Every structure is written in structure tokens, then in C-alpha cells.
Amino acid sequence: MKRCSYIKTILILALIFPMLIMSGCIDNIEVDEMVYVVAMGIDEGTNENLRITLLMAVPIAVGVGPEPGEVDEATNSITVEAPTILGGISVVNSMISKKVNFSHAKLIVISRQLAENGIERFMNTFMRYREFRPDTYIGISIDSAGEVLKSLNPVLEINPSKHIELLMEAYQYTGFSSGTTIGEFYSRMECTCNEAVAILLGSSQIENEKDIENMFSMTSNTGGVIMEGDYEATDMPVIYESKGRQMGTAVFIKDKMVGELTGLETNYYLMVSGQIGAINYTLPEPNKKAYVPYSNYVSIRLTQARKPEINVKIEDENPVIRIKVSLEGDILSITGKEDYSMGEKLTELENYASDYIREEVLSFLVKTRDELKSDICATGKSIKKKFLYWDDWVSFNWPKRYEKADFNVELSVKIRRSGVMVKNINVDGVFGSEEK
Amino acid sequence: MEEKAKIGNFEAFCLLLNMVCAKIVLDYPRTVSEDVGSAAWIMIILDTIVVFVFFAIISPLYEKFLGKDLIDISEIALKKVGKIIIGIIFIVQFLYMTHITLREFAEDIKVISLTATPISVVIILFCIAMIVGAYLGIEAICRVYALSVPILTGALTLILMLNSPKFDISRIAPWFGLGVETILKKGLTNLSQFSEIVVLLLIAPFLNNKKAFKGIGRLGILLSGFFLAMATTCYLLIYQFPTSTEFFLPMYQMARIISFGRFFTRIEPAFILIWVLTAFLYLSSSLYFITYIFQRTFDLKYRRPLIVPFIIILFTLSILPENLYSTLQIDMQIYSRFSWIIAILLPLILVIIASVRSRKNKEAGNK
Known part of the structure; x- marks a missing residue:
């Protein structure tokens, strides 16, 4: 009887022991030792490298508890060139004090130049590497992806992550973009009965009313009137502090981008696809x-x-x-x-x-x-x-x-x-x- | 003390259900879609029917041996030497099945949660739970089953239902997938996925109501088939073939994409607990059965001293595969192809031989 209770004690200790070692052992993560990427841009770099731009959240600037933060300081960007995405991240990790983490990334932007040559190689990274989540939005930038990220600075929302998330969700009440996520894109890319689309992004060059007048003077075929949404991300007649724009849809065949839809055409795409x-x-x-x-x-x-x-x-x-x-x-x-x-x-x-x-x-x-x-x-x-x-x-x-x-x-x-x-x-x- | 163990009907049913369905949280939906494409659900339904028929044949024959387990039956059928051979076959079968599952569960945890922890440490953690379970015996294990299986079943159903807004019926078309011939061919080898029903013939002597054996088996097979088919169909309704063959852990992938608004997302960490619970239960009972079969085969007085040697063997076997791919290959290429012969066909043959022998013995006794 004594022997039996002795063994039971050992068994109970054997169960408690893993709880003690696993809570702070090899896989422990300290939140403040991580830097959370909000968005990532991928452009074509020099010598066939990728130019990777990371838009990172600065939690202290976002604000702690009831204390308000500073909008201008809420994000920080870094650009690196490397042959692969994760190779570039290793370079970034070697020079900043925190470890880059993608588990809260909201948006991946790929330049049109890269998208036209096929993005399967990037999709593999996004689907295989567990830090990337399937519900991260995917966009194609008409011009530089890095520039788009830098121009997506939050103005009305202090939290950069929420800013991007709300921006990407706006398609539900505007219909001007497709709200495509990595998971959906990948599934459609490999499907035999439909093709993939992605959100079309751009950074605006319009600074004042004169730029808008110039823009309209170039659209003489419509007699100077453009219906709402009948344009793409870079040519929107809008003057706004934040220069990042989303309007329209990038259209793919398999993994290669083949064209664009305007915001208005995206309305019709959403109508037909339910x-x-x-x-x-x-x-x-x-x-x-x-x-x-x-x-x-x-x-x-x-x-x-x-x-x-x-x-x-x-x-x-x-x-x-x-x-x-x-x-x-x-x-x-x-x-x-x-x-x-x-x-x-x-x-x-x-x-x-x-x-x-x-x-x-x-x-x-x-x-x-x-x-x-x-x-x-x-x-x-x-x-x-x-x-x-x-x-x-x-x-x-x-x-x-x-x-x-x-x-x-x-x-x-x-x-x-x-x-x-x-x-x-x-x-x-x-x-x-x-x-x- | 263990010989007095008593198992209720519900407990036995839960044991059977978890043993057969534990593979859902591993890679089952992926492997079946790899075999027959979009028609995986048809194959599972056919397999369930075949296993049900097997059980319908075996159960009336077994009724003559109520209170006896598979090892006793093999002794009746093939005498003492036959019993030892059959016992060794089943020990090898369980060792094979358990070490693959142990490695796969450990790999799951390493891929999705403990990424930096060495695989051996993760396996050791599972081994500790297995030792505790096997030491406490089948009665304790079954009681935990009775508590856990309803929760696990609810959690699995919840994952599947929360994914329902993303279901698309066109993803399981073309309806016969890779072809009727492939469904039938692969369906035969996939009978191995029901190999764990053999445990019913091992726990039969412990059943409180021994006559309930038939009902537990029937319900266990039907519900196991239902959950296997449901999980696979739901997976295919989200990831069409051939994308469905890419993901290592289908259920984890499904849990990852659950999102309702901006608030109800990232629920997969909660499900890791459920998966680990499934693994602990499955592995503990497997280790128990290994030691139980060994004890019964060689007529040993004690079972518990066998636990440590067998856990060392299982640990060693589980770290033998070089990588994750080798483990999956061992599972798909060898175990899945031949396991049904030992777990389903062999018990049927044994019960038939034992029935014939016992009838002859009776007739000889009457004369």
C-alpha cells in the first residue's frame, strides 16, 4: 500500500514537472522582444534581389492604456534587399534590437512589375511560414510597393494595424476593391474553375486642386466627367494628407497579373461574384x-x-x-x-x-x-x-x-x-x- | 486489481470513437483526398459500410465467447503457440501504430506551437502522460474518455460549423474524383483507418454489460465513419483538390481561417489544447493495450512493470524517422496499406476458427 502511494506521488510530480519547465523554457516569447510588422511591401530590387519594405508598429507611440499616442510616430519603416523574403528578414533581425514577427501583419503589397512575372514564389512563403496568417490582405501596387506602404500613414486612426484593417474592409461599403486575403488568393490561384484577384493599391501624386484640373484635362474622352470610382488607385481626384490609395482590382491568370479593373468595374465584379x-x-x-x-x-x-x-x-x-x-x-x-x-x-x-x-x-x-x-x-x-x-x-x-x-x-x-x-x-x- | 476493472457502455463507446477518430486532427482529411481527390467522402462512407458488415459478421460469432478477449480467442483457435504468435503480431501492430502517432502528434505540436523545442523533448512530454495513463489502467483511462470525448466531439463540430460560411459545394466536384476504380482500390487499403476497432475485442471482458458489445461496436463504427466523413467533406468544401493535398494539418488549417468580424479570430491556440488531449488519450490507451496484450500473451502476473520498457521502445522508434516526411511515408505507404489485414481480417478469421473449434469440441464432449 505504501509503495502504491509512493508511485502515485512520483506520477503526480512527473505531471507537474513539465508544467514548470514548459512555461518559461525554450519556446518562451516575450512580447516586448518582438517587433510586429503591420504591412510588408515587395519590389524588384537590384541584381534580381527583392526589395522588401516593412512597416512596423511602434507600440509605445500608439499609446499605453488611456494615454494617447502620437500618430506620426506610430509606425516605422525599414527597407532591405535580399534574394528571398525570409532572407531579408534575417538581415533586418541582425540590425534591430527586436525580432521581426509577422503574426499581426495585415497587408502584403507586391509591385505590379513582380506580379506580372508571377507571384507563386511569394505565395509559397506566405502559406508555408506559420507567422503569416491566411486572413492577411494582399494588394498589388501600381507603382513601388515600398512607396505605397510609406504613404499609408494613419491620419484618423492612431493604431496603424487597425488603420490598415479598416481601410481594407472598406470595400464592404464602397465596392471599389475586392478585399482579397492571402488564403483566398492562394485557393483561387490553384483552382481550375476561376482565377485570382487582388486589391489594387497606389500612392497619389495629387497635392492640390491644380493637379486635379490637370488630371481631368487628360481624360477628354469622358468630357471631363468621371463617374465615382471610374479610376484606378493612382489617378483618384483626391487631396488628402495620407497618399496611399486603394481603388480597383488586379486581375490574374494563375499567378500572373494580366490587367486591372477600375473601382466601378470592381463593383460589377462583386455583384456577379456575390x-x-x-x-x-x-x-x-x-x-x-x-x-x-x-x-x-x-x-x-x-x-x-x-x-x-x-x-x-x-x-x-x-x-x-x-x-x-x-x-x-x-x-x-x-x-x-x-x-x-x-x-x-x-x-x-x-x-x-x-x-x-x-x-x-x-x-x-x-x-x-x-x-x-x-x-x-x-x-x-x-x-x-x-x-x-x-x-x-x-x-x-x-x-x-x-x-x-x-x-x-x-x-x-x-x-x-x-x-x-x-x-x-x-x-x-x-x-x-x-x-x- | 486490474482484472476487476469495469467499463461502462458509454465509456467503451467513447474509447472506440476517440481511437478511430483521433486521426482527424492529424492528417486524415489530407491523405484521403490525396488518394481519391474530391470523392474522399464517398470512399469513407463505403469503408464505413464495409467495416460495419465485417462487424455484423464477427459480432454474432463472438457472442459465444463473451467474457473472453482476442488473445483468449486466439488460444481457442490456434492453441498456445498460436496465441503467442497472434499476440506478438498484435503487439507489433500496436507498437507500429503508436510510434507513428506519437511522432506525428509531436511533430504537430512542434510545427504549430513549440517550434524551437527539440522533438525529443516534445515526445518525452507525451511519454510522461502515456506512462501515467497506462499505469492507472483501462478503467481510469475510460473514465477520462467519458469526460473528454463529448468535449472533443463538440470542439471538432464547432471548428467545422464555424467554417460553414466558407463552404462551396463546387469544390467537391467532380463527384467521383479520381475515378470509381480508384475509389474502390484505395477504399480497400483505407479500411486500415478503422484498425483501432480491434480494441473492442480487447476490452470486451471488462464491459459491465457484456451483451452491449454488439451495440457499442455498431454505434462506434457508424459514428466514427460519420465524423471521419464529415471532417473530410468540410475540409474539401473549403480547400478543393488538389490544394487539399498540401496542408500538413487540415483541422489546424481550418481553425486558422475561422473569423467572425475583427473580434472572433485566431482561435487555433484554444484548439491546441483539444488536440493535445486527444493525443494523450489515444497514446495512453495504446500503451495500455501494448502492455496488456504482452501480459496476456505470455501469461504474466503483472502488467505495470512492462510500461517503462515499452515506453523506451516507443520513444526510440518514434525518433527513428529522419524527418516529418519519412514519418508520413511510413504511415501512408506501409501502415495504411496493410494494417486492415491484421486489425480487421485477422480477428474475423480467428473468431471463425475458434467457433468451429469450440463447436467440434462440444460435439466431441457430447459423444
């Missing part, structure tokens, strides 16, 4: 042309009523893609004198909005087919479900078939609400028109 949040969408008043100066507009908050239905049929060896998009919206503002809040006018607005957006969606899809040759809307998923065997599906070669696809788009917009006004009495109606 990822649209609640966006503000402006369209010219019914029966008025877009891009006409001093035209009247109707602004609608658009959301997805139902998941888009995509059906693919093969007719004469070519796919016919039928897409049904159901949207619903609230009227936010009407700049003209017509009231579209009720009755026949409401139906007119619904029909007009349906036709207008349908045409835009169709021209976006044609662009993905003819110019980009990339099925970013994942229409291939529909036909993949009709196959029984993997080999048959692979030899069907969907990406090549997509280039010959015909589109049949049905789009409906239903206006559910008209804001806090049920009707609009214009000023002429109150005082009587001068003609009377």
Missing part, C-alpha cells in the same frame, strides 16, 4: 446620358437581394453563361427635379437602373473575356459540377473555353425604400413655375 456589401451607387437620371456635364443623378444604396445564379451550358462547343443578379436598394438622393419615390416613376427608375447596371455588368464581363481572358467571377464552378471525373474536367480546359463564352445577363434592381422622405416636392411646384 460579394457585394451595401454600396452607394450613382447613375444618371433615367433617359439622361452619363458623362454629360451638369447632368442629374440618382444615388442608390445597393445590396444583394439574393446570391447570384450562374448557369453554364455548352452550345456548339462554346459555353453560354447565364447570370442572374438580384439587387435591392434604397434611394439616397435625387439631384434632379423628378421624383422617383413612388408609383410609375419608381417602376421607371427600377427598370432603368436594371438596364443601366446590366449593360455595365455585360461590358465588364466582356472585358474579362476578351481583354483579360480571366474568369474572375468563378463562372466555371457551375459547369464543374456537371463533371463526374477529375481527368475529364481537367482535359475540358475551362480557362480556354471561357475565352469563347457568350453571356446572358439578367439583372433586376428593386427599390425598397426612399430614405426618410416618401416624396419630393420640388421648389417650382411650391412657388409655381415662371412660365405660369
Whole structure:
């Protein structure tokens, strides 16, 4: 009996011993011995090296407890050249007092130059190295990735990590970017039925009103009017202290970037792929042309009523893609004198909005087919479900078939609400028109 | 003292469920998708049906030997020498199965958590828990099972359900994956994934209600098949073939991508505890069975003195594979192909032979 209790004591001690040694043993991590990377930029360096820029958080500057920090000091950047990402990180580790850690990284930016040559080699690092998380956003910079990171300085938010996270999540209520994460990109890159996209980023050169005037003077084809979002990240008519911009989408075939979508086209991408949040969408008043100066507009908050239905049929060896998009919206503002809040006018607005957006969606899809040759809307998923065997599906070669696809788009917009006004009495109606 | 051990029905069921399903938290969803592509779930369902049929054949035959374990049955079937040979075969089978699993669990922990700790230290930590479990015996282990398995099952279901917003049905198309022929061929070797059901024939004498053996086995097989199929299907609904063949730890990967808003993210550290608990239970019971079979095979009076020698053997075997890839190869190329012959086919043959022998003996006795 004594022997038994002696053994039990040893067993209990054997269980307690690991608890003591493992809590502060080989794998211990002191938070203040780490430097947390908020964002990383990758550019092409000299002699085929990578130029890696790290945007690092400075926790003391962010603020401790209730004490406010200093926005300007909240981040620090460092640039290094090395043949590989982790090689570059080792160089950085050798010269700063803390160890670089990516477990809180929010954004990876890769330059367009590198993206056009393929980014599979980087994706492997991001997916294999456990510090990179699958929910980190991935963006492609039109110009230098390093410059984009440096220009993404927070202005309204003191925490740089939260600043970038909120910025990347803004697509849910703007629809101007795709909100792509590393995990999604990787999955789509390796998929046989769709292609990958990434967020399009850039740094703005616009400093004042004169720069905006110059920018518009160069867009003579639209008569000087640009619909909201109808531009890419570097050419936005915005004057703002923070020069980092996100607008549009980088389009890929496998791991190579093949083109871009504007912010407005990204709206249509999100509509067709069923990822649209609640966006503000402006369209010219019914029966008025877009891009006409001093035209009247109707602004609608658009959301997805139902998941888009995509059906693919093969007719004469070519796919016919039928897409049904159901949207619903609230009227936010009407700049003209017509009231579209009720009755026949409401139906007119619904029909007009349906036709207008349908045409835009169709021209976006044609662009993905003819110019980009990339099925970013994942229409291939529909036909993949009709196959029984993997080999048959692979030899069907969907990406090549997509280039010959015909589109049949049905789009409906239903206006559910008209804001806090049920009707609009214009000023002429109150005082009587001068003609009377 | 141990011979008096009593196991309740629920405890036995939990033991069976954890022993078969522990591989879900290892690499099971990946290996099956590597075998048959997007149709892995079909193969698992077929395997479950086949194992269920095997059990349906074996259980009525075994009813004649209630209160006897597999070693007793092998003695009835093949006499004393046969018993020793069969015992050694099962000891080797369990040693093989346990050392791979020990190494794989240790590698998991090293990859996802204790990255700088030497693998031998991680294995030693598991060994300590195994010694404690095996020392306390099957009754204690089964009681911990009864407490832990509902939590583990809930946690696994939670991981799968929290991933549901990311499910996409097109990812498990084409429906027959790499082909019907491949499903059938690979399905046969994948019967090995149910090898652990053999423990039911080892714990049978300890069951409180010995007649419940049949029910425990049936429910255990069906629910194990259900969880194996569910975990694999959910994994494939998120990572389509061939991406599904890339990740070392499918469940960890699924836990990593769970996010609800900005607040409910990074929940995988909580699941590490669950995985470790699964590992401790699986490995402790495996070590117990190794020592139990050895004791019964060689008619030894005591079992506990065998624990330390066997843990040393297991530790040594587990650090033999040169790297993680070698461990996975040993598992996939050898164990997964042939284990079912020993764990499923051999007990069936033994029970049939023992039934025939005992009937002949009875007839001879009557004459």
C-alpha cells in the first residue's frame, strides 16, 4: 500500500514537472522582444534581389492604456534587399534590437512589375511560414510597393494595424476593391474553375486642386466627367494628407497579373461574384446620358437581394453563361427635379437602373473575356459540377473555353425604400413655375 | 486489481470513437483526398459500410465467447503457440501504430506551437502522460474518455460549423474524383483507418454489460465513419483538390481561417489544447493495450512493470524517422496499406476458427 502511494506521488510530480519547465523554457516569447510588422511591401530590387519594405508598429507611440499616442510616430519603416523574403528578414533581425514577427501583419503589397512575372514564389512563403496568417490582405501596387506602404500613414486612426484593417474592409461599403486575403488568393490561384484577384493599391501624386484640373484635362474622352470610382488607385481626384490609395482590382491568370479593373468595374465584379456589401451607387437620371456635364443623378444604396445564379451550358462547343443578379436598394438622393419615390416613376427608375447596371455588368464581363481572358467571377464552378471525373474536367480546359463564352445577363434592381422622405416636392411646384 | 476493472457502455463507446477518430486532427482529411481527390467522402462512407458488415459478421460469432478477449480467442483457435504468435503480431501492430502517432502528434505540436523545442523533448512530454495513463489502467483511462470525448466531439463540430460560411459545394466536384476504380482500390487499403476497432475485442471482458458489445461496436463504427466523413467533406468544401493535398494539418488549417468580424479570430491556440488531449488519450490507451496484450500473451502476473520498457521502445522508434516526411511515408505507404489485414481480417478469421473449434469440441464432449 505504501509503495502504491509512493508511485502515485512520483506520477503526480512527473505531471507537474513539465508544467514548470514548459512555461518559461525554450519556446518562451516575450512580447516586448518582438517587433510586429503591420504591412510588408515587395519590389524588384537590384541584381534580381527583392526589395522588401516593412512597416512596423511602434507600440509605445500608439499609446499605453488611456494615454494617447502620437500618430506620426506610430509606425516605422525599414527597407532591405535580399534574394528571398525570409532572407531579408534575417538581415533586418541582425540590425534591430527586436525580432521581426509577422503574426499581426495585415497587408502584403507586391509591385505590379513582380506580379506580372508571377507571384507563386511569394505565395509559397506566405502559406508555408506559420507567422503569416491566411486572413492577411494582399494588394498589388501600381507603382513601388515600398512607396505605397510609406504613404499609408494613419491620419484618423492612431493604431496603424487597425488603420490598415479598416481601410481594407472598406470595400464592404464602397465596392471599389475586392478585399482579397492571402488564403483566398492562394485557393483561387490553384483552382481550375476561376482565377485570382487582388486589391489594387497606389500612392497619389495629387497635392492640390491644380493637379486635379490637370488630371481631368487628360481624360477628354469622358468630357471631363468621371463617374465615382471610374479610376484606378493612382489617378483618384483626391487631396488628402495620407497618399496611399486603394481603388480597383488586379486581375490574374494563375499567378500572373494580366490587367486591372477600375473601382466601378470592381463593383460589377462583386455583384456577379456575390460579394457585394451595401454600396452607394450613382447613375444618371433615367433617359439622361452619363458623362454629360451638369447632368442629374440618382444615388442608390445597393445590396444583394439574393446570391447570384450562374448557369453554364455548352452550345456548339462554346459555353453560354447565364447570370442572374438580384439587387435591392434604397434611394439616397435625387439631384434632379423628378421624383422617383413612388408609383410609375419608381417602376421607371427600377427598370432603368436594371438596364443601366446590366449593360455595365455585360461590358465588364466582356472585358474579362476578351481583354483579360480571366474568369474572375468563378463562372466555371457551375459547369464543374456537371463533371463526374477529375481527368475529364481537367482535359475540358475551362480557362480556354471561357475565352469563347457568350453571356446572358439578367439583372433586376428593386427599390425598397426612399430614405426618410416618401416624396419630393420640388421648389417650382411650391412657388409655381415662371412660365405660369 | 486490474482484472476487476469495469467499463461502462458509454465509456467503451467513447474509447472506440476517440481511437478511430483521433486521426482527424492529424492528417486524415489530407491523405484521403490525396488518394481519391474530391470523392474522399464517398470512399469513407463505403469503408464505413464495409467495416460495419465485417462487424455484423464477427459480432454474432463472438457472442459465444463473451467474457473472453482476442488473445483468449486466439488460444481457442490456434492453441498456445498460436496465441503467442497472434499476440506478438498484435503487439507489433500496436507498437507500429503508436510510434507513428506519437511522432506525428509531436511533430504537430512542434510545427504549430513549440517550434524551437527539440522533438525529443516534445515526445518525452507525451511519454510522461502515456506512462501515467497506462499505469492507472483501462478503467481510469475510460473514465477520462467519458469526460473528454463529448468535449472533443463538440470542439471538432464547432471548428467545422464555424467554417460553414466558407463552404462551396463546387469544390467537391467532380463527384467521383479520381475515378470509381480508384475509389474502390484505395477504399480497400483505407479500411486500415478503422484498425483501432480491434480494441473492442480487447476490452470486451471488462464491459459491465457484456451483451452491449454488439451495440457499442455498431454505434462506434457508424459514428466514427460519420465524423471521419464529415471532417473530410468540410475540409474539401473549403480547400478543393488538389490544394487539399498540401496542408500538413487540415483541422489546424481550418481553425486558422475561422473569423467572425475583427473580434472572433485566431482561435487555433484554444484548439491546441483539444488536440493535445486527444493525443494523450489515444497514446495512453495504446500503451495500455501494448502492455496488456504482452501480459496476456505470455501469461504474466503483472502488467505495470512492462510500461517503462515499452515506453523506451516507443520513444526510440518514434525518433527513428529522419524527418516529418519519412514519418508520413511510413504511415501512408506501409501502415495504411496493410494494417486492415491484421486489425480487421485477422480477428474475423480467428473468431471463425475458434467457433468451429469450440463447436467440434462440444460435439466431441457430447459423444
